[in-house]
Every structure is written in C-alpha cells, then in structure tokens.
Amino acid sequence: MNIVLFHGKVDTTIIKRGVFKIGNYDLAIIGSGPVGLFAAHYAHLHGLSSIIFDSLSEVGGQPQMLYPFKQITDIPAYKKITGTDLIKKLTDDLAGETKIVTNHKVEQVTKNSDGFTIDNSVFVRSIIIATGAGAFKPKELPLKMDEATKKQVHYFIKDPKEFAGQTIGVFGGGDSALDWALELSNYANIKIIHRRNQFRGLESNVAKLKSLKNVEILTPYLPKDIQMINNQLDVSLKEMGGTQLRNETFDQIIVAYGFKANNRFVKKWGIDLNGTNIAVDRSMKTNINGIYAVGDVVTYPGRVPLIALGFGEAQIAITAIMRDLFPEKTLTIHSTSM
Template sequence: MSCEVYDLIIIGGGPVGIFAATYAKMRQAKVQVIESLDQLGGQVATLFSAKKIYDIPGYPMIKGTNLIQNLIKQTKQFEPEIHLNETVQKIDQKTDFFKLTTSQRQLMTKSIIIATGIGAFQPRKLKLPESATFEGKQLQYFVNDPDQFNDKDLVIAGGGDSAVDWALEFADQAKSLHIVHRRKNFRALESSVARLKKTKTVFETPYLISGLKAAKQQQIQVQLKEVRGEKQKTLNADYLLVNYGIISSNKYLNAWGLNAQHGLIPVDSTMQTAVKGIYAIGDVASYPGKLNLIATGFGEAPLAVNNAMNMLYPERRQPAHSTQLVKNLPQFKNN
C-alpha cells in the first residue's frame, strides 16, 4: 500500500464526479478519481451519448457526448489523477484517514466523495419470449446512431422523459412515429409532452406490447393490447425503441456503513453522510426535496468539496469565486 495520503478521493467518474474533481483541483486539493468503467461519463456516456439535454445552465441544448467531452476538457486543465477500470471494494476508517481497497490496490485519503450515481446499470428490457430474437437489430434499448432512424417507421415504447425526449428528437426525421404507453398520462415533463402532441407522432395509449413478429422487408411487427380492455392492434416498424428505464444496483453501499437505503445515501446540508469525512453527491445522494438532475449534482459538488476542505484545512480562507480559486495555479498565472 502506498504511503501517500490524498486530501480527497472521488468514487465515480460521471458528469458530477468529473466536475467535483475539477473543483477540488481548483481548491488545490490532492485528489484522485476512481471509475469502474473504461471511460469517464457514467450513464450519460454509456447509455445516452446521443441524447439532447436541455437543462444544463448556459447551454440551450447539448448532446450527452458533447457535455462529457466539455467536462473532460475542463478538468484536464487542472490535471486530477484519474483511474479507470477500477472498483472500490472496501472502505476502512482509521484514526486520521480512510483506507480504500480497490480491485487493483490500496490507498489512503483524508476524505471521500461518493458520486456513483445509480450504480451498476442496465436497461429494463421488454419481457417477451421472442424479444431476444430482435434485440440489437429491430429492437433497441439505446440510441447509438440517431441517423439510423432517418425516413424509417419507428415505434417508441415508454412514458418517461427518455421516451418522450427521443420521440421529440425523431418526430421530424422519421417516416412515421408511434409512442406506446400503458397509461393515458405520461411521467415526462409536461412541456415536452405538449410539444410532442404538436408533431405527427401517433399516441398509442393505454396499450401494452403483447408480442413481436418478423414482418416483410426486415421490419418488426409490434402487437399491442389495450390495458384493461380487449382492443388489439398491430404496428409494422423498421425499429422498436424501448425506453422502460434503468435497472440499477448500489448494493456495495451497504458494506460501507453509510446508512444507505434502497441504493441511496442520506446526507445533511453539507453533503456529508453518516460517516464524518465521507460525502455523497449526484443521484446517489438523498435528502428532502432532492431533484435528480445533472444540474443539481453540479451544485452539490462544490458544496461537498468546500466542506471537505474546510474540515481538513480550517485555516484556509474559502475563495469567493472562480478567479480567486485559480489565480495561484501555475497554468493560470499568466491569464
């Protein structure tokens, strides 16, 4: 085990974890990011890289992949240590530091920020015996190439923000578009649903997908059944895009002594958990009134970093704004 002791270890390299590392380096903390995937960006980079995001301050609209690229470019200015393909397995609290055991090594830190989001994740799949026959072809759960839906017959299944956002994205470029939801009302943002209703999208509600069959010209036949009714109908499409949400697991949190509940970590107003010196931010953090937005996590990151640094170095005066934060950093002295 290395004798080097870090000020701060950030567990999780999603958007919020990346920005926390940037801000920690602005506070001149000795910081390291540990990410279990082989790339930074978390769920946004892995699942929604092509999705347009509308609620990031300063951007009228930005695609997920561009947001992550900008965050990485920003953090590279400050050069935090980043370790990919590595999983934190154990946290041991010592007198003056924490010892972390990962899948590759052991290391020591004075404080920790957990930014693991929803944890390990996978799409909630369509539960039909024949689904596997079409998955990765006509049946898809993610959008890797938005252009593949140009002038195609598309069916989208789901009633949340993701389903409605993708429907808005493809409403103009698809040849035809149907959205299938088991309820009349959608869970998505009301303004998004209102915008979608002004497009050519056909709303198939309240219906469930009851079966899939191969159709002519390599299309898929989507069989629908009315919820609490007897009506049935079929739709032929080039693609079926299912957005039923994500199945996630943060089960490792239970071993870290943080009073995690249902994969979420309760925090106080300083973003500190039940263990002094361990903080949580982003979707994994829980408190009354919490709203799971990337923008929320961006606000929580400086809170956690500043409170951690104030605990470690109470003699340091907390700078008021970013120009004061970076003026003493070598790479910014001439700017």
C-alpha cells in the same frame, strides 16, 4: 487530451507502469456524472490529486446515457445545453487533471488510519460518492427474443442519425420515451406504443408529437410477442382492457420503460442511508469521517434534484476535505482568487 481512461478492473501491471500510483491520491470520486466530473475539476483547483471510478463504460451518467440530446435548461450560464455537450465541456475541463476508471464498480472500501483502500488496489485519503440515483440498468422489453432480434432492440441512443429513413417503435410513456421520439422524428418514421392513453411525460411534448405527420401514437397497448420477419421486427400488440390484437412492423425498437437504480450497495461500507439516499451533514459528510456524498445520491431537508445544486454540494465537500487534510493551509474559497 491527457485524461487516462482505463476499462475494466485495475490490474497490477498497469499500476506498475504508473497509471495508478497507490498512495498518491488525495481523493477518489465514485461516479462520473456531471456532479462527479465537476467535483474532480474543483478538487484540482485546490491542488487535490484525484481519481474517478464509474461502473458504466463511459463517463457522463444519466445525461450521457439516457438523454444525450435533450436540451437542459437549468444549468447556470447556459440558456440551454444538451446532455452530451454538458458532459463534453465538463470532461474537457479535466484534461490532464485526473484519472478516470470506467467499467469498474467499486466493491470494497476499507478504512485505514490515514485514509481508505479501494478494492485492495488504490489508496486514497478521502472519498466523494456522486452516484446520483445509483448504478442503473434498463427495464427490458418483457418478451422472449433470440439474439438476432435483440440486436434491433435498443435501450440507449447515441446517434439518432443512425435510424434515418427507418420505421422506429418507441415503447414507453415517460419523458425519455417522448424525448427520444421527438429527436428521432427528425430522421425517421415513429410509432409510440404506450399502455395508457395518458402519458407521464410533458404535455407540451405529447402535443408536439401529435402534430407531426411522421409520428403515430398507439394507445393503450402492451407488446405480447415479437418475431423477426424479413429482417424486420413484427410485434403483436394487445389492447389494454380488451381482446383486440394488432401487429406492427418496425425496423428497430427503442424501449423506454425506465431504469432500476439504487445506492444500497454503500451500506456494506458502513454508510448510513435515509431511505435509498445517503444522509449527510451540512459539510456533505456521511457518518464516516473522510467519506462525503454529493448530488442526487444525498438527502437532507429541503433538497431538490438539480444538477446545479449538486455542483454547489461538490464545492462544499471539497472545501471540507481541504480543511480536514490540510488544516495548516489558508484556504482560498473563490476561484477568482486562486
């Protein structure tokens, strides 16, 4: 697989070795979620050279980081597919087609007469912003913890089998908490702690969890203290609206309190926002010529937050970019004709 993954800031030694060829990129894609990855593939079909930047340590965005094993049921051509499998297929499609830079948050975009300079290092002729809900950080467990304790408190899950045979506490009441609890219940004993009796996630998932013998639901409780005792996490829980305290012991904890995310950082590049999203026209262009936006980062009347819709928006943006950069070319729209 020939995809180039470079972790960290672009440095001049790697540029000199030819990994980054300044001036040789038609397109920079900011964000490597499913829509960004598909945009890179579709750009390659049209012969555009592209580079992807992502602030996270790996590609895949929210499907890979937040729900890697969840079955996604609204992707065309797939009755269902996990987040991990979707990202793998999209990434495999990029083999030899593009450069990917992870662990790199784009800070500066400078407009030139014939394109843009990104972070004073890479020159591109056009940009697609595909950052989804934006750079996201997990909301942490609001308890004082030492470093040893923190190692057993998790905000992402990559391999549920690593928790096999353990007692796992899952804190939260949304879809992510329920999805993680369901998946982990195949390997471990689960205790779900939520501050309300009602859950925000799917009722069908709540019903499934209640039917499992190795799952216990503790509501309405909030964590008040956490200690490491004999290499286990001893958590003090306070009943909401009451004074009752109870202590529970876990081998490890999964925290699913949601994530802080926003796209306001694009304002410093001169891009107009509509609320927290980027305003675009029918060609997915922003208020700045040469910069487009696709996926859940954008807003327009009637839009719904679907990955499949983002795929279509990427095709619209790439088509507009081709017409802008190569007006002399006869543009082939359908891949079956390419």
